[in-house]
Amino acid sequence: MHDSNLKLSEEKVFKDPVHRYVHVRDKIIWELIGTKEFQRLRRIKQLGTTYLTFHGAEHSRFNHSLGVYEIVRRVVDDVFKGRPEWNEDERLLSLCAALLHDLGHGPFSHSFEKVYHLDHEQFTKRIILGDTEVNKVLKRVSVDFPQKVADVIGKTYHDKLVVSLISSQIDADRMDYLQRDAYFTGVSYGHFDMERILRVMRPREDQVVFKSSGMHAVEDYIMSRYQMYWQVYFHPVTRSAEVILTKILQRAKALYENSYSFKYEPSHFVSLFEEKVTLADYIKLDESVILYYFQMWEEEDDFILRDLCYRFMNRNLFKYVEFDPARQYKLLSRLDELFRQADIDPDYYLAVDSSSDLPYDFYRPGEEEERLPIQLLMPNGDVRELSRESTIVDAISGKRRTDHKLYFPEDLLLDHSKHQKVKQQILSILKKH
Incomplete structure (x- = not known):
C-alpha cells in the first residue's frame, strides 16, 4: 500500500512555453511521468500531420499531457481547495487522470484508428489496467486506483465533477491544446484569458460552473476554439497529408492481404494488418517507427506504395477543389471512371475528405454526456446555461459546420506522356468545379 499523500523531498518543475512551469510535488505523478508508457508520448506529435502545414507544430502528446x-x-490546489462542494479525497485521482488522459494515442492517431479499426481510448484503458509500468505505479495508491483512473478518463466515474475537469465543453484538455497548438503553429486564434477562466471556476455537485462575471472570458474561449478548428485543425493542406497517410496505410494492408513480398518485412505492422494488436505491439508503435517504414517503402516495387510514401516524406501533396458529395455524386463516379482510363487508381488518388465541427451545443437528452452545456453561476446563486445569457454563443449554438474537399494528384494529371486526352478532360472537369 502506498501513501497517496507522499510528497517528493523537493518540488520538481518542467519549464513550459504555455504555463511557464509545470509543478510536481506528488511522488505518484513523478513516477508516472517516468514510466515507459508515458515517455512514449514524446515520440507522438500532438497534431499529427499538421507540421507539414505549420512547420512549428512539432510538439508532442507528452507536452500536452x-x-x-x-x-x-491549479484548479484543485488553488481554486477548489477548501470549498465545501469539492471532495479533497479526489485530488490525486483528478491529477492522475489529467496526466494520463491521452496515454493510448498511437502514431498519427486518427488515420491509424480509421484504417486499422483501433480506438485510442480503449488502449488508454488497457495501458492503465494492464501489465504495465503505469499500472504498477497506480496500484501503489490502492488496488482499485487504476480502475478509478480508467473510469474518470472513460467518463463513467461516479463523481461527475472530477470527470468534467478533463471531459466537458470547457475542460483542462481543451484549454491546454488550444493555447499550446496556437503557440506552436504561430497563429493568434487559440489565445484566450485562461487566468480569468480559472478565477471564475466554481465546483458544483456534477460539473464545474463559471461565475457570470467571467462570461466574456468563456465567450472568448468558445470563439478561439471555433477559429482554431477551421484555421488549423481542418486546414486543407494538413488534410491532404492526412489523406495520403491514410492511403499509404490502406495500400500496405491491401498488399499484405494479397501476399505481396515486401523488400523489407513490415514486422511492426503485421498485427495491425491482421487486426490482432496486442498491448505490447501497440506500445512499440510511435511516429519514428512509422516514418522509418515509409522511408523504406520508397524503394518498393509497388508503384502506388512507393509513390505515396515519397509524396508524404517529401511533402508532394495532393491538390484539392471544393466538393459537395450530396450534390455532385454523379461527377465523382464520372471522375472515378476517367481516372481508371488514365491508369491512375482512384482508390488511392481520388479522395473526398470531410471535416465537421459543432463549436458549442446545449444539452440534448439521450446524446453523449460530453455535450453537457456550460453553466453560468448568477449573482443570486441560480445557474443558467451559457447560450441563454450570451448572444455571441447563442448565434453558434447547435450549428454544425461541415466542409468537403476533393483531393487529387495534379502532377500525375499534368504528365502527358500517356493518356493525354483523358487527363486533360479530368483537369477541365476539376477546374470547372
Whole structure:
C-alpha cells in the first residue's frame, strides 16, 4: 500500500512555453511521468500531420499531457481547495487522470484508428489496467486506483465533477491544446484569458460552473476554439497529408492481404494488418517507427506504395477543389471512371475528405454526456446555461459546420506522356468545379 499523500523531498518543475512551469510535488505523478508508457508520448506529435502545414507544430502528446495536468493541479490546489462542494479525497485521482488522459494515442492517431479499426481510448484503458509500468505505479495508491483512473478518463466515474475537469465543453484538455497548438503553429486564434477562466471556476455537485462575471472570458474561449478548428485543425493542406497517410496505410494492408513480398518485412505492422494488436505491439508503435517504414517503402516495387510514401516524406501533396458529395455524386463516379482510363487508381488518388465541427451545443437528452452545456453561476446563486445569457454563443449554438474537399494528384494529371486526352478532360472537369 502506498501513501497517496507522499510528497517528493523537493518540488520538481518542467519549464513550459504555455504555463511557464509545470509543478510536481506528488511522488505518484513523478513516477508516472517516468514510466515507459508515458515517455512514449514524446515520440507522438500532438497534431499529427499538421507540421507539414505549420512547420512549428512539432510538439508532442507528452507536452500536452503535462499541460493538462498543470491546469488541473491549479484548479484543485488553488481554486477548489477548501470549498465545501469539492471532495479533497479526489485530488490525486483528478491529477492522475489529467496526466494520463491521452496515454493510448498511437502514431498519427486518427488515420491509424480509421484504417486499422483501433480506438485510442480503449488502449488508454488497457495501458492503465494492464501489465504495465503505469499500472504498477497506480496500484501503489490502492488496488482499485487504476480502475478509478480508467473510469474518470472513460467518463463513467461516479463523481461527475472530477470527470468534467478533463471531459466537458470547457475542460483542462481543451484549454491546454488550444493555447499550446496556437503557440506552436504561430497563429493568434487559440489565445484566450485562461487566468480569468480559472478565477471564475466554481465546483458544483456534477460539473464545474463559471461565475457570470467571467462570461466574456468563456465567450472568448468558445470563439478561439471555433477559429482554431477551421484555421488549423481542418486546414486543407494538413488534410491532404492526412489523406495520403491514410492511403499509404490502406495500400500496405491491401498488399499484405494479397501476399505481396515486401523488400523489407513490415514486422511492426503485421498485427495491425491482421487486426490482432496486442498491448505490447501497440506500445512499440510511435511516429519514428512509422516514418522509418515509409522511408523504406520508397524503394518498393509497388508503384502506388512507393509513390505515396515519397509524396508524404517529401511533402508532394495532393491538390484539392471544393466538393459537395450530396450534390455532385454523379461527377465523382464520372471522375472515378476517367481516372481508371488514365491508369491512375482512384482508390488511392481520388479522395473526398470531410471535416465537421459543432463549436458549442446545449444539452440534448439521450446524446453523449460530453455535450453537457456550460453553466453560468448568477449573482443570486441560480445557474443558467451559457447560450441563454450570451448572444455571441447563442448565434453558434447547435450549428454544425461541415466542409468537403476533393483531393487529387495534379502532377500525375499534368504528365502527358500517356493518356493525354483523358487527363486533360479530368483537369477541365476539376477546374470547372
